[in-house]
Amino acid sequence: MAVKALKRTWSGSLVVGRLPEGCSLCMRGEKLVLFVTGLCAKRCYYCPLSSEKRGRDVVFANERPVASDEDVLSEAREMDAKGTGLTGGDPLLKPQRTLHYVKLLKEVFGPNHHVHLYTTTGKHVDREVLRRLAEAGLDEIRFHPDLASPIGLERIRWASDEGITTGLEVPAVPGMEEALKRLLIEAERLGASFVNINELEMNDENYFQLRLRGFKIKEGSLSGVEGSEELALKLLEWAENELSLNVHYCPSFIKDAYQYRNRLRRKAARLAKAYEEVTSEGLLRKGIVESPSLERLHGLKEALIKLGVDSKLAFLDSSRRVLELPVKVLEEAKRLGLLKDMEAYIVEEYPSFDRREASKTPLN
Numbered sequence: 001m002a003v004k005a006l007k008r009t010w011s012g013s014l015v016v017g018r019l020p021e022g023c024s025l026c027m028r029g030e031k032l033v034l035f036v037t038g039l040c041a042k043r044c045y046y047c048p049l050s051s052e053k054r055g056r057d058v059v060f061a062n063e064r065p066v067a068s069d070e071d072v073l074s075e076a077r078e079m080d081a082k083g084t085g086l087t088g089g090d091p092l093l094k095p096q097r098t099l100h101y102v103k104l105l106k107e108v109f110g111p112n113h114h115v116h117l118y119t120t121t122g123k124h125v126d127r128e129v130l131r132r133l134a135e136a137g138l139d140e141i142r143f144h145p146d147l148a149s150p151i152g153l154e155r156i157r158w159a160s161d162e163g164i165t166t167g168l169e170v171p172a173v174p175g176m177e178e179a180l181k182r183l184l185i186e187a188e189r190l191g192a193s194f195v196n197i198n199e200l201e202m203n204d205e206n207y208f209q210l211r212l213r214g215f216k217i218k219e220g221s222l223s224g225v226e227g228s229e230e231l232a233l234k235l236l237e238w239a240e241n242e243l244s245l246n247v248h249y250c251p252s253f254i255k256d257a258y259q260y261r262n263r264l265r266r267k268a269a270r271l272a273k274a275y276e277e278v279t280s281e282g283l284l285r286k287g288i289v290e291s292p293s294l295e296r297l298h299g300l301k302e303a304l305i306k307l308g309v310d311s312k313l314a315f316l317d318s319s320r321r322v323l324e325l326p327v328k329v330l331e332e333a334k335r336l337g338l339l340k341d342m343e344a345y346i347v348e349e350y351p352s353f354d355r356r357e358a359s360k361t362p363l364n
């Protein structure tokens with residue numbers, strides 16, 4: 001039995017052994033999140049899926065609703081994705097669609113585009129579909145079994161026999177220490193190469209079910225459930241001495257502080273126009289001037305160009321009747337008295353497909 005040291009990763013998560021490749025890319029914000037379907041045969045009481053997705057056969061690439069393959073590919077290109085995580089629901093309730101996406105991503109972005117898949121241990125996950133996923137180039141699979149009465153764990157063996165890096169993805173549910181230990185032992189016996197333990201999170205969707213069972217959010221956290229991290233640490237320390245499995249603990253703050261924010265930063269850096277700056281949060285910041293009169297906006301743009309502002313830094317959106325500028329240029333225009341009777345704002349937008357507004361502050 002290998003004895004491995006418990007280490008902290010650069011992001012603050014903890015690992016015994018090696019960090020799974022899917023986690024490594026995910027924390028750096030380099031993975032496209034491809035939500036394949038909201039359908040799922042399981043009814044985990046802690047399921048965090050939003051009502052917009054749960055039980056609905058919908059597809060999203062990050063936050064973008066998907067109507068065609070091009071939506072998926074555009075989203076991956078915009079963030080310069082190095083890999084993709086196929087998630088749900090249970091993507092393998094739509095096996096053809098899942099296979100199609102694995103093939104598409106490998107064909108378009110090449111064999112090094114790392115693809116991992118989350119699924120359950122249900123009967124529909126048979127040897128045939130695992131074989132076809134392996135043929136399509138799936139790199140990593142993460143099974144989410146029932147914690148209290150896990151069935152279908154032989155799928156771990158089937159998947160690793162196909163050459164897919166295989167692991168479990170489980171939440172650290174307080175009170176489930178013995179059940180989780182049994183699961184980890186079984187995962188190791190069946191040839192899994194890793195287990196990823198998530199901090200149990202409470203959100204609007206699972207709030208009622210978790211409160212009903214006496215769980216609450218720990219102090220100082222937005223969503224982490226009290227007692228979950230302590231349990232995860234216990235499991236890591238135990239695994240360090242008892243197992244040769246790689247075990248990673250992903251605290252809830254990682255999703256916001258690294259996974260999501262790094263993804264925004266990557267997208268923002270690629271999408272920023274000449275007059276936009278990327279904030280440390282990964283938002284796009286710019287100045288805007290609004291007026292019902294296109295003529296006045298034209299006049300302002302011309303005046304700025306005469307003052308030496310590069311025309312690329314003053315974009316007039318005629319349909320929205322908005323002139324977009326760098327914040328510094330907007331402030332200078334205000335100082336020179338060029339904005340009289342026009343409304344000026346500093347705006348921050350998400351680098352999402354719909355450029356959702358994060359804030360709009362009137363220029364003082």
Ligand code: SF4
Pocket residue numbers: 040041042043044046047048049088089090120144
């Ligand atoms: S397996 Fe995942 S998607 Fe399905 S109910 Fe459980 S937590 Fe929700």
